[in-house]
Amino acid sequence: MFKHLLFAVFALPFFLPASSAIAQDTKRSITDLGNNIYRFQDNMHYSVFIVGKQGLLMTDPISSDAATWLRKEIRQRFGDLPIKYVIYSHNHLDHVAGGEVFRDAGTFFIAHEKAAEDLKRNRAQTVIPTTTFSDRMEIDFEGRRIALQYYGPNNGAGNISMYVPDAKFLFVVDWIILKRLPFKEMYYYDFEGSIASLKQVLQLDFDKVAPGHSVVGTKNDVRENLAYLEDLRDAVLEGMNEGRTLEQMQREIKLPRYAAFANYEEWLPLNIKGAYEQLARVSGRYGQEK
Ligand SMILES: [Zn+2]
CATH class of the missing domain: 3.60.15.10 (Ribonuclease Z/Hydroxyacylglutathione hydrolase-like)
Incomplete structure (x- = not known):
């Protein structure tokens, strides 16, 4: 009897993670x-x-x-x-x-x-x-x-x-992400390179796009993807030119045109950080802000 009780008590913690793994x-x-x-x-x-x-x-x-x-x-x-x-x-x-x-x-x-x-x-x-x-x-x-x-x-x-x-x-x-913000700080992005690639790919005659992440969309969604990256770049460049810090830009920059994109609230400040770091590095202005 005691042995059975012991088994039941010790078996429980092993059983629970296994069942939650199945749920995921x-x-x-x-x-x-x-x-x-x-x-x-x-x-x-x-x-x-x-x-x-x-x-x-x-x-x-x-x-x-x-x-x-x-x-x-x-x-x-x-x-x-x-x-x-x-x-x-x-x-x-x-x-x-x-x-x-x-x-x-x-x-x-x-x-x-x-x-x-x-x-x-x-x-x-x-x-x-x-x-x-x-x-x-x-x-x-x-x-x-x-x-x-x-x-x-x-x-x-x-x-x-x-x-x-x-x-x-x-x-x-x-490098095509539809109706969703690029992933967090965009670590793997070549920012200007993505913009250039999007401009070129838009010259192809397509009407359906299947990205490696995010939803399937249309050519117009790719135009929105490009517009987002350009607007993000322009907003961060303007902030840098006005002498604003990264933290100020992360608080202040809003791109309401893309508010309906998935992860807009959570990832916009991270996208701003990623854009800032790339732009500052390319222009030799990294870490110059106060
Ligand atoms: Zn990926």
């Missing part, structure tokens, strides 16, 4: 975006894939666990199609780990040369792409044109866009 299960899903293009969600991360008649074109695997789940789901829904192409959006491992799960006989792993180089020198635990490009690359995927393009530094190394002209569809990770 990973949120994974597949959404049909039309034109045989699908979006894969793994919690806060998203990638896309295209289903052909003879095979699959995949993008970011996200992680081994995520990629394993996705392959199994795809098999159940579309049959046992081989993966022909894997395209990495950029070098960050929270997006491109797990490449080995997507490797079939003859799979092409494709990335911008700067992304592949960074993964290689960091001995990244994923497949290092061996098909690389510097500016543009086009793939013929069962007669569909898939256009990859690099615009210069924007977020991470070798971060590109994937454009499917026949579907007017665009996939971009991390």
Whole structure:
């Protein structure tokens, strides 16, 4: 009797964390975006894939666990199609780990040369792409044109866009964020580079965009994304030129046009800090304010 009681008392603390871990299960899903293009969600991360008649074109695997789940789901829904192409959006491992799960006989792993180089020198635990490009690359995927393009530094190394002209569809990770503020202090952003990339990508003829985080949107949402970064930059530059401190700017700068964006209240002061640090560093004015 005493032994049983002891067991019950000690078992309880072990039991509770296990049950709460189940409650926080990973949120994974597949959404049909039309034109045989699908979006894969793994919690806060998203990638896309295209289903052909003879095979699959995949993008970011996200992680081994995520990629394993996705392959199994795809098999159940579309049959046992081989993966022909894997395209990495950029070098960050929270997006491109797990490449080995997507490797079939003859799979092409494709990335911008700067992304592949960074993964290689960091001995990244994923497949290092061996098909690389510097500016543009086009793939013929069962007669569909898939256009990859690099615009210069924007977020991470070798971060590109994937454009499917026949579907007017665009996939971009991390430097397009729709209806949400950029993440906290924007540590991985090249601020001016992102603005320049957004201006260039807007020249493509697309009407649907699937970002690596945040909601799916339209070309107009990308224009708003660009306008936010420009307005943020201009407000911080003006504050710096008026001699205001970072803390003053964090308190005083409001961008009400974007108040409906997700995380507006929490992240605007952090975005201001990130913008300030980049602008001050580039202009040689870091730490000059009182
Ligand atoms: Zn990301």
